[in-house]
Amino acid sequence: MTPNLVPYLLYEPEESGILWIKFNRPERMNALIGSSEENGTVAKVGEYLRAGDDDPNVRVMADLTGENFVGNRGTTEGPDAAREHFFHGFTKLHRDISQVRKPTIAMINGPAVGSGMDMALHCDIRLGCENTRFIGYQQLGQIIENGGSYYLPKMVGLGRALEFAYTGHLDAQRAYEWGMLNYLVSSEELEQATRDLCDRIIRTPPMVQWISKRIMRAALDSTLETTMTLTSNAGGILNGSEDAREARQAFLEKRAPEFKGR
Template identity: 30%
Template sequence: MSYETILTERDEHVFIITLNRPDKLNAINATLRDEIVDALSSVRNDPEIRAIIIIGGPKAFAAGADISGFVEATNVDMFRTFGAGNMWDYTANMPQPTIAAISGFALGGGCELAMSCDFRIAAENAKFGQPEINIGVIPGAGGTQRLTRLVGMTKAKELVLLGEQIDAQEAYRIGLVNKIVPVDQLREEAITWAKKLSSKPPIGVMLAKAAINQGADMPIDTAILIERLAFANLFATEDQKEGAKAFVEKRKPDYKGK
C-alpha cells in the first residue's frame, strides 16, 4: 500500500516502517499517526512477520508533534487524539517485538514513539527529550509513564520538568537505549537485531514480551503466575517440541510459529 508520510517494506520476516516527512523533521501529524497504525495493523496477525523496525532520519527520527495543530486545539480534541487506539499504544501492544532505529532528534511524541518500541538502537547523532513543558503542556503519549519505567523517577522528572535534551551517550547511560552505532550503520544494525529476533520461536517471543509487559506493574506473586502460565502453555506448541528436539540432536531449530 502507498502512504503519504511513511514508507513500508518487507525483508524476509522483518517489516520496516520508515518515517518519511524529511522536510518537517518527521514531525508527527494526524496523517502519520493514522498511517503507522494502518501499517502495523496490516502485519499484526501476519505469521510471516516476526519483528518490526520503525526508523527515521538522518536528521530526525521524529521531532515531536506538529505544533501548528496545537494552536487552536481544545482539551476534547487532545483527549480524542491521544485516546484509545492511538499510535503509541498500538505500537506498544504489537505482539511482535519492535525496534526503534533512531538517528537525529527523537523529541516529544517522537521520543514517546521510540519508547513504545521494545528496543531502541541509537545512532551517534541521536538526541532525546520531552520538551513539552516548554510550550505549556506535558507529555501526553506515555512520556511521563514509559520514561519513568525505563529510566527511573529521578531521571524522568529531570527530563520532563526541565524539558532539556540529552545525547545518545547519556541516553545509553541511563538505560533509555540498548545500543549506540555510527549513523551509517544504524539501519544495518536494526535489521541484524530484527533477524536475530525473527530466528526465535514466534509464540515464545510473543508470550515472553506479554509476560514482561503485563507483569511489570503487578505484585510479584501475580506476575510470576502470569509467567508460569505462559511457560506451561508453550508446551502445547510445535515450536517447543522442535526446540527441545533440536537441542538434543545438536542442530539449529527450525521454528514455524505453530
C-alpha cells in the same frame, strides 16, 4: 495483508522476516502529517503495525525514526477539545505500539521530538547513534506524553525522568547511560546493528517472544504472585507447542530451526 500505503510513511517487509516502517518526509525533517485523522501519520503508523502483527511472515518490526516529529494538537478551540483530540488521537494510537504482540524496535537516527519520542518509548527496544536526541514539548508549554510519563520513570528511575520532564532534552550518551537506549553505535553502523539484533530475535520461537512480552508488560503494573501465575500457565502451554518441539529437535540435530508460531 498490505495496508493502504501513503508516500510519507513506508512499509517495507523483507523475506528475512523484518518489517521496516520508515518515516519519509526528509524535506520537512519527517514532521507528522496530521495525527489521528484518517491518513494522518500517527494513524498510519498504527495501521502499519497492525498489518505487520497480522502478517505470519513478519517476525520483528523495526521503526526507523529520528527526526522532527511535531504534530497538531487539535482542530478546534478550547482546552477540552485539545484534550479530547490528544486522548482519542495520539494516546490510543501510540498505545497500539505497546500492544503489538511481536517485537518492536525503534532505530533512532536523529532527534526524536515529542510524538516521535513517545513512539520510540512505546517500542520494546531502542537503538541510537551520535545523532540521536530525545526532545520533549516542554518549550512549547506541553507535557511529555504517555511513553515518557509512563515508561520513562520505569526505564530510568523517577529522578532522571523528572530531570527530563523539567529540561526537555537528552543527548545520545546520557540516554544510553540512563537505559533509554539499548545500544549506542555510530550512525554508519546503526542499520547493521539493528539487522543483527533482528537476526538474533528471529532465531527464537515467536510464541516465546509474544508471551514473554505480554507477561513482562503486564508485570509492570502487577504483583509477584500474579506474575508467577502467568508464567506458570504460559510455561506449560509453550512446552507442548509445535515450535518448542521444533526448537528441541533442531538443537539435537544441530540445524537452524523453522518456526511457525504455533
